[in-house]
Amino acid sequence: MSCVQLIRPRRHGDTRGWFTETYNVEAFAKLGITCTFVQDNHSLSVPAFTLRGLHFQTPPRGQDKLVRCIRGRIFDVAVDIRKGSPTYGQWVGAELSAENGHQLFIPIGFAHGFVTLEPDCEVTYKCSDTYAPDADGGIRWDDPAIGIEWPMPAGTTPELSAKDAVQPLLAAFDSPFPYDGRPLGPLV
Numbered sequence: 001m002s003c004v005q006l007i008r009p010r011r012h013g014d015t016r017g018w019f020t021e022t023y024n025v026e027a028f029a030k031l032g033i034t035c036t037f038v039q040d041n042h043s044l045s046v047p048a049f050t051l052r053g054l055h056f057q058t059p060p061r062g063q064d065k066l067v068r069c070i071r072g073r074i075f076d077v078a079v080d081i082r083k084g085s086p087t088y089g090q091w092v093g094a095e096l097s098a099e100n101g102h103q104l105f106i107p108i109g110f111a112h113g114f115v116t117l118e119p120d121c122e123v124t125y126k127c128s129d130t131y132a133p134d135a136d137g138g139i140r141w142d143d144p145a146i147g148i149e150w151p152m153p154a155g156t157t158p159e160l161s162a163k164d165a166v167q168p169l170l171a172a173f174d175s176p177f178p179y180d181g182r183p184l185g186p187l188v
Helices: 023-028
Strands: 005-007 013-014 019-020 041-046 051-057 066-072 074-082 091-097 103-106 110-116 121-127 134-139
Touching: 051 074, 066 074, 066 091, 074 103, 074 121, 091 103, 103 134
Parallel strands: none
Antiparallel strands: 005 103, 013 019, 041 121, 051 110, 051 134, 066 103, 066 121, 074 091, 074 110
């Protein structure tokens, strides 16, 4: 089991462009990421400052996620929602873009969300379990107890789904996720 990690795949470039390996089971195992991915998702967000999240699936249908932005730029966030964690309610975030090629690994026990930083962003992510509507959960994107510093211009109201606009606050959430002994640390 692993904590949230920023993955920086190496790009091999020449006059034609570049090539990168975005996933390799052996390389990821060396990073402590040993989950099996069983579903790939792909989203398009047309307006800039579209915000999706904060989402998770509850046990026994929890999902590890490997997220990357293949067009545009996003600010991707993970929030620790593991009961008993010394970093419960804390978050980390990173800019993922088609240009930088970075990926964010988000293990089970973390809520996930992102905001697009420009129009027409496409995001793909691998999941370690399939979508299960009965296990679908979320936390409010703007919960003041979490205090995510979304990089949006002052006064901007993000584009939200009807579901994301009414998610509960963290204080109302009784977490079913156990703490695994690994506190959330800074992304390196």
